[in-house]
Amino acid sequence: MMINANLMLMVVFLWAGTLPVASPFMLKRQTPAVECPQGVNITNSDVVTESRKFNEDFRFNCSVGFTQNGGRGCLRCDENGTWIELKACQALECPQGEIITNSDVVTESSPINEDFRFDCSVGFTQNGETGMLRCDENGTWIEQKACQAVVCPQGVNITNSDDVTESRTFNEDFRFDCLVGFTQNGGRGCLRCDENGTWIELKACQALECPQGEIITNSDVVTESSPINEDFSFDCSVGFTQNGETGMLRCDENGTWIEQKACQAVECPQGDIITNSDVVTESRKFNEDFRFDCSVGFTQNGVTGSLRCDENGTWIEQKACQAVECPQGENITLSDDVTESSTVGGLFKFRCLAGFVETGTLGCEENGTWTEQKACQVVLNVVVKGNKLKELSGTNCTKECAEEPMCGYGQTIDCGCKLYRKPVIYFYKHIPNLPKCIQKCNEEPRCLTMHYIYPLKVCFLYNTDLTTINNTDGLEVVNDKSGAVIEKSGFDFVNTP
Numbered sequence: 001m002m003i004n005a006n007l008m009l010m011v012v013f014l015w016a017g018t019l020p021v022a023s024p025f026m027l028k029r030q031t032p033a034v035e036c037p038q039g040v041n042i043t044n045s046d047v048v049t050e051s052r053k054f055n056e057d058f059r060f061n062c063s064v065g066f067t068q069n070g071g072r073g074c075l076r077c078d079e080n081g082t083w084i085e086l087k088a089c090q091a092l093e094c095p096q097g098e099i100i101t102n103s104d105v106v107t108e109s110s111p112i113n114e115d116f117r118f119d120c121s122v123g124f125t126q127n128g129e130t131g132m133l134r135c136d137e138n139g140t141w142i143e144q145k146a147c148q149a150v151v152c153p154q155g156v157n158i159t160n161s162d163d164v165t166e167s168r169t170f171n172e173d174f175r176f177d178c179l180v181g182f183t184q185n186g187g188r189g190c191l192r193c194d195e196n197g198t199w200i201e202l203k204a205c206q207a208l209e210c211p212q213g214e215i216i217t218n219s220d221v222v223t224e225s226s227p228i229n230e231d232f233s234f235d236c237s238v239g240f241t242q243n244g245e246t247g248m249l250r251c252d253e254n255g256t257w258i259e260q261k262a263c264q265a266v267e268c269p270q271g272d273i274i275t276n277s278d279v280v281t282e283s284r285k286f287n288e289d290f291r292f293d294c295s296v297g298f299t300q301n302g303v304t305g306s307l308r309c310d311e312n313g314t315w316i317e318q319k320a321c322q323a324v325e326c327p328q329g330e331n332i333t334l335s336d337d338v339t340e341s342s343t344v345g346g347l348f349k350f351r352c353l354a355g356f357v358e359t360g361t362l363g364c365e366e367n368g369t370w371t372e373q374k375a376c377q378v379v380l381n382v383v384v385k386g387n388k389l390k391e392l393s394g395t396n397c398t399k400e401c402a403e404e405p406m407c408g409y410g411q412t413i414d415c416g417c418k419l420y421r422k423p424v425i426y427f428y429k430h431i432p433n434l435p436k437c438i439q440k441c442n443e444e445p446r447c448l449t450m451h452y453i454y455p456l457k458v459c460f461l462y463n464t465d466l467t468t469i470n471n472t473d474g475l476e477v478v479n480d481k482s483g484a485v486i487e488k489s490g491f492d493f494v495n496t497p
Contacts, residue, residue: 036077123170239286297366352376383483
């Protein structure tokens with residue numbers, strides 16, 4: 001600081017007592033004003049001072065980046081000629097607490113031209129470094145390294161889709177179409193870009209599945225869940241088959257079960273011969289019935305016969321055609337035996353009474369009736385009495401017999417006419433033996449029974465059986481060793497003497 005030389009000299013004189021005392025008015029007029037010097041550098045300003053007198057101000061501009069709270073800087077010259085700072089140029093500051101884009105940090109206050117480094121929010125990056133702001137000369141934060149959103153790459157293949165990704169920034173979504181047979185619960189698939197630039201699956205394309213628990217035709221099995229284009233094999237129910245293999249369903253691209261190998265009902269063959277029936281089978285499927293008529297002589301209690309097709313394709317008898325039975329316990333002519341039961345076509349042999357052929361035979365007919373196949377025939381020791389009806393004197397025996405209701409045969413003998421009782425149809429004399437009488441019966445179609453009397457050598461032919469003869473009024477079959485009676489059906493069994 002510069003001090004006026006005259007002022008200093010006056011002070012010395014007064015102290016030494018050599019300067020005469022003057023009045024105040026003389027002192028004021030003689031003392032010059034204090035001045036503050038020029039050319040003094042001012043802090044934070046590119047300006048230097050100009051001289052000013054005591055109590056005068058000097059205003060100046062601050063350097064760039066410095067301010068004085070909204071006005072110019074100011075110095076005042078004090079009584080000592082010294083510059084007193086009234087408004088200093090203070091360095092500008094960028095403010096604290098300002099929000100930074102894509103960062104969870106806020107600014108701290110900072111002088112101009114200084115940098116503020118900060119961390120970016122999750123999902124934002126600045127190529128591996130922290131973000132940075134710089135405080136400019138106006139106290140404004142200027143972005144040097146911004147936090148930019150992470151980018152997920154384009155061209156990435158997507159599982160179960162023909163699409164590839166397009167680029168997206170952090171937290172943005174990319175939607176895409178799924179392949180046929182894949183779905184994502186009714187909407188399009190979706191990826192989201194995460195904080196690391198990696199695609200995260202939000203809605204994946206999942207393979208469609210065919211449902212479990214569905215009933216399968218002709219099977220006791222239900223479906224299990226299955227992805228599309230896969231097969232589900234299963235066993236068929238009893239009575240159903242698919243040519244020896246298991247059944248099969250395929251899950252199609254819509255998640256629907258499609259039949260590949262169906263379980264078809266087993267079939268029983270046509271053309272099989274049926275026991276006791278003239279009918280052959282028609283084809284039927286498992287558990288179906290085939291009804292048929294029985295052959296003559298066979299019955300099933302008034303109902304048609306029935307077969308059922310079983311699980312192996314085999315006919316199973318439900319109602320069989322059973323042979324008609326002839327009854328047991330029936331009395332037999334000229335026998336003490338009674339019948340035993342027999343099916344149609346069966347033969348029953350029985351013992352004849354004494355004096356008759358030893359055994360007879362009955363046959364069981366299709367209507368369940370016993371028919372005589374071989375009757376009990378008298379061979380020896382039997383004669384028929386009462387054959388001759390009457391004798392007449394006339395010679396036209398044929399006429400006489402025709403007029404007589406009881407007459408079966410008329411014969412002229414010794415100029416007379418003998419009439420014989422029905423069922424006699426012929427009378428022969430001079431028949432030498434029993435075989436000749438049998439021969440006569442064989443030669444006559446109407447003859448059913450012959451009667452031979454040994455001593456008389458006569459032969460009678462009858463058009464009925466022995467039972468009828470025995471039951472005819474006027475005729476009587478009696479034991480007598482002189483005769484024999486034989487039915488034609490028993491000729492082959494006769495042992496002639």
